Amino acid sequence: MKIVILLCLIWILPPSLFAQKNMGELKGVIYDSLNNYALQSASVSVFKRADSSIVDFQLSNTSGEFDIKNLPVKVPLYMVITYTGYRALIKNVVLDSLNKLHDFRKLFLYPRAENEMDEVVINKVQPIRMNGDTLEINPDAFKLDSNAVVEDMLMRVPGLTVWGDGTITMNGRALEKVYVDGKPFFGGAAQTATQNLPKNAIEKIQVYQEKDLSKIQASEEKPDSIFAMNIKLKEDKKKGRFGKVGAGYGTDERYSGDGVIQFYNKRTQSGIAIGINNINKEDGTGEKAFMANTFKSNFANFFGGNDGSSNGITRRIYANAKVQHSFSESDNSQFYNRLSGDYGYLNTSRNVLTNTTNIQNIGDYKLSNLTNNRSVNNDNSNTIKLIYENRKQYGNFVNLSVNYTNQYSSNNNVLGTDVFRNDSTSVSKTLNSSSSTSSTDNLNVFGFIRSNDYGQLQDPRKNYLLFFNGGYSSSLNNSNTVSRFSSDIDTIPPDLINRRYNNVNKNYYASMTFNYDGFKNLLFGIYNFFNIDVSLANEISISRNEMNANVADLDTVTNKFGQNKLLTNQNILTDFQYRPGLNFRKSINKSVWEKHNYWLSFEVGLKYMFQNQKNESSFLFRNIDRTLNTFTPAFNMDFNYNKNNAYRINSYLRANVGQTLPDIDQLYPLVDSTNRYNIIAGNPDLKSSNVKESSWNLNINRAKMNTKSSYSAGIYLNYNNTSNAVSDNTVYDSSGRSVRYLVNVDHQNTFSGNGSIRFSTKLNKLNSLSFSYTSSLSSNIRPGFINYVSATSKNNSVSNTLTATYSLTDKFNITVGETIANNRSEQKGKNIITSVIRNYSTTGNINYFITKKINFNTSLDYQNNKAANGNSIKANIWNANAIYRFMQQKAELKFSAFDLLRQNKNIENFVMENSATTTITNGLQQYFMITFSFYPRKFGSKNGPPPPPGL
């Protein structure tokens, strides 16, 4: 099947991919006519005579030479050579199959007379130029559709790659910051700017390196640099509005509607987004609606997406508002003083039906749990976020965030469970039905103030970092559960519980970290102390949690609810932690001019933790007061290596040791008998766990300028070892119920890692090919017991994904991907029991611009899930969209089809410890939908551009 899909995909590749032969070439050397010297970095551009569209461009090299390849033959062309201070030179040329290479040899440019003012014309045709270390892209030089946006132009710039997920890379390195006039644009996501702002509103685009100021530490000598892009708007386009209004209706009563409108001016950006849908669309709703509903989002490269294939059926209504105001009107992204605010409302109503088969291996026999769950859930929330950011000097920051959320939800749930022994003998049945409502309020304030005399100009004794976090949350839960249990093995009568809960929870917390970075200078003055930075660290945190649980059971005799004395309780948990310590840091760097440079830094944190935890409960046995005093050292290492014009390596290592106390519900749990099959029995003798954690990261990027191809690779590894970990002895009774007796075990290990490789190459100006490979693995070992017999479970999972994308700018793009995921679980008890599940997923997406107005895209997702029992379930999910744009692309009609083959099944397999589980959940079924969208857009003021001076 997979081969058939691949063959199909290759068959429909447009012929242009294979039509790369038979291309022409123009070359020559540019000279100054007066002094007869070669002109370097002159701009040479080739245009089609028919429509003046740009074919290719180049800057002449240091000897004044240019050589432009892959030009179309038998097409009338003209070449424009420009150079500041000289008259432009224009040459007409037609290349044919006999004369594929045309060498102009020496071309002389004539200096312009003082009064000749054709500078403007010249500037309009220079597409790119290096200005110092900044690459400047000139939008006027790219003759594109009047509706073209910034992204359409970026795809035509050599060295720049626009990836499927919206990431932009420059010679292989990600452009991590995208600014508009030095400010983040509606939260800073690249596509909000690149897919909305029209090319015609842009004066120029600058791509440059800036210091990554988020990484500046106490006295770090060499902060890493990152690539940034600044989109400079034309003076008369510094205010504008844009957005989208769209509504769609389809078969099976499916509907979807989104409305987004955004405004900006020199200092303020604001936007409103609203929407409703019942097609399980979560991506691109709420706050993300601003990013997802760009002018080009439906009409650009298409890379598939699994919208709609998630579990259950959800209706979502959202409304969001966003404001960002800069108090200083600065074009400089390094310094700022601004306030941003966000408001969000979300209502979700979800209907989920799940069938689960769970098989547990218990020594001599197997237990199969078949469950059937139906839940209806309605959730309303309001969120307010405020962020104030201020940075006036390199090392001085003030950041303050306030978040408030209020949420109300109701839930109805019916869960039926049948338990079988060895697949054949029915042992017990349970039916639980519950309904609940809950309301929560959550207020959180956090921020940091940092003063760091980075340049050693003022007084380093005043260096500090203060971080604070505090808040309050309260919740009220009311629920009612009716639970019926009957055993087919034991002779006990069926058990019915009708229980009501009323829980009130209040939580107060505050924490503060104060690092005094001027400690070394305070101790030693101007003495360097072997260049080791010493910082005094203090972390303090206090929390108090008040819980009041009222539980009542229905007395079936009196038919009245009476208090459940085992579960009704009041509980107050207070926790205090103080961690004083010292941080030592030393960094070494060396750079050899034009060859390489490296930077290595070590940091050792020596901290001691004092913890006091007090639990006050209406149950005497839960009243505890305990302290934990422990040494918590940490070690960090950072390494950067940069080989000039070749590659760069970033790597870090983190290691730390800590202890965690077992929580009160592990020591003295309150057991709710409605939880039929999984009861936790506490253990008051549990000791605190010792956790040792280390992680390592390595990234390599190609850093070679002016190459067609770029690559990057990264690897991340994490290792965790816990001694005195909390594990359990699970004891099963004849009805299939289990009791988990918690115990301390040693050698609980987790190892995980992931790696990725990206490669992209431009075959020529418009054709590009890219590959990405990602791999992740995790392995954990968890010792425990089943029915008092030692049983260590090992779980290994590996996933590999390879994706290839071919893109012909503005015409066609195709992505083919394959993911193979393998999950293996081994239970080593009396016997060794191994379960393996495997998921294969083959995806293919095609996007075809039939004309400039019509776009067709389709995605096919082939899934093959092999469960632990060897059963294989296959499904093909085929979706397709046809989009038509009209009214200067401002209006859009979209026809979409979901699950054309009617095979959408939400099947998931898991293996964990001694169990293997398969779940099947309801989901959207085939539907067809027609959507109309309108994109209101206006850039610049009503009066148009200001008149040129002097008129």
Place this chain on the structure above:
Amino acid sequence: MRILTWLVILALYPTILFAQGKALYLNPDNAPGVKVSVLFSGAELIPLQTSKASHFTNIQDFLVTPYLFIFLDNTSNTVLIFNKKGKFLYKYKKKKYSIQSIQYVHAKNALFITATNKNYTIPKMKAQQMIERSPKNDFSKYVSLELLHLDDTTGYRVEKLPVPRYALNTLYYFNGDYLSVDDRYNKYLKDTVAFHLNIIHDNKVIKSYFPFLNIPKLPSFYKDVNLAIDNTTNDSSFLIQKQFDNTIYELTPDSLYAKYKFVFPSGQTMAGDFQSTLFKNNIDLETAIGKNNKVIYGFYNMLEHGRLLFFSTITVNYYRRNLLFNSIDNKLYDLGKITTDSVLYFLPSLIFSSISEQDDDYVYTRISSADLLREKDKLLSKNKLLPKKIEQLLSSLDKFDNAIIIKLKVKPSITKE
């Protein structure tokens, strides 16, 4: 808000003598290039001997004396001395101190070396406090000032010099005294007017130049004011240029005068009232500076050779340009646009980016071995007759070898009136 302008200060402090010539109206953007053979009559490649002792990693400074080539390697913290044939003679390494700068003193045929004690980091404000308030007169604990005598018959004798308090600033050896550079607002000064340049004799300021208002919120409160100071072939004069001021001044023991008063187009020049504007904060200052990123921030590598002036400019956004001004016909050339030819064996124009040294007859630049090797094929193919010495050099060169010095003979005809 505008405050007192420079005119007021200049009226109050008539220490600057304006013996200036007429203004030179030029546009560096439009400066033409030129063929190598128009400027130079010949070139010689001098490879520097590479051995374990003489190998250098990172050239911070390069000096030419009448008989020697001298390098400051800031990675290995050494001074390396070669003769003019490229033979390695001597390596000077200073323990515990990191060498900041080297300067050739003609009168003593010695190298003036400033170095700071590695065990101390003195923040600028602390340095200002120590200079103004410290009761001590000897700061040799923090800074070392030395003369390394270059006459090899004396075995490269080191002469320790007294260290005045002002040595915590950047210091130059000037006609037996020191020239100290103060590039920032100084809260420890009582006076409202301070000076960027002070001539120090026995821990006392004897003369001051380049006055500025020493009050908060001016540009000098937020950022260092950059001053480019370059030696001439004469011990008692410097070429000086101050940031955003496109004039090159000459400082002599008695006076300071504007020697080359360049006037560049307004797009490349900072607005006149910038230095006297009070800025609310750093953001506003950065915004004002970044408003036009083509503005020339400062000059460097200023070198007067006969009637020619070699200099480089750097703009606000770090764009560098290497220029040549011929004072005979007042013409400005862009060295980045030089077209190489057989006079220079078709060496790449890249080499003109660092003409920073001279002696009586030649100007000097350099090329790294890796760069020269990259040009090897081109050199062999374009030059029909390459001198044997160069052919040998190309065949034996390794990319990690020391740099190659290029000695350029300026055509006498272009420096003659």
